[in-house]
Amino acid sequence: TAVDIENREGCNTTAAGIADLIAKAGDHVRDLPIRKVITSFAGLRAHEDHHEFIIGEVEDAPHFIDCAGIESPGLTSSPAIGEYVGAMMKEKMGLTEKENWIGTRKGIRSTEGLSVEERNEMIKENPAYGQIICRCESISEGEILDAIHRPLGARSLDGVKRRTRAGMGRCQAGFCSPRVMEILHRELGLSYEEITKSGGRSNLVIDRTKDASANAKEVE
Structure with missing residues (x-):
């Protein structure tokens, strides 16, 4: 409405x-x-x-x-x-359609709907699919890695969320945000201060607690 x-x-x-x-x-x-x-x-x-x-x-x-x-x-x-x-x-x-144009893209592999046997086989192939990052939506580390490293991959928390549903559950990313940030930090080489919720100036971390405390004392 x-x-x-x-x-x-x-x-x-x-x-x-x-x-x-x-x-x-x-x-x-x-x-x-x-x-x-x-x-x-x-x-x-x-x-x-x-x-x-x-x-x-x-x-x-x-x-x-x-x-x-x-x-x-x-x-x-x-x-x-x-x-x-x-x-x-x-x-x-005056555009013409490419003969070799691929109008679809490969989706992100998901454990949802798989049988126990299929899920175990997936985890055997890549153990990251056995590491659950988002408990509410049962999203694995493997799915998040796929979302990050695919063409036009995720570069923010919301980027991961829109591609995998990590953070869309009941706790609204209260549990998984730090873990997703760790993965973005590790995989993309971003500092925690550079990681954003949705790009732009939506930074989640501005400083380390001890550094911020020390800076505040210097200002005083």
Whole structure:
């Protein structure tokens, strides 16, 4: 659901908003288990007053395609929008499809759904699949390593989470964050201060406790 707001940076959730969401969801799902909700969040999106899709090339930015005003139908219409924009760019730029184009990519190996025998064979092949890092989602070290070392691999905690679900469980990464950080530190050669939650300035560690304490005393 969505409401119009004037604040262009307002991503906060409210008790009233959550209550309204629960009431509306209850119209479709009986006895919704609200107590099992782990977290709540909100986001922002551009709103078009006439409720129309805005899809087209920006006048002063050649080959830059606007896909705005999509709102709720975007989930079901996105495949068609992608094909439409692809055809548009093909015509504008004279593009041709590569004959050897591979339109799919190899997924991350997962232990989910495997039999005991299959899982044991996987662990025998690579013991890292036997080391569970995220207890809530049963994500192994092997899966996280795969997420990091694949093409366009994960470089942050959220990068690992989106590829493997590590950190999406009940504890919301309270248990596995330090362990995932250790793996990122080891595999990518990043210092703990360089590791971020989601890139940019979302650093989780700014200093070592003893160093920070010493620096604070020097300032005093």
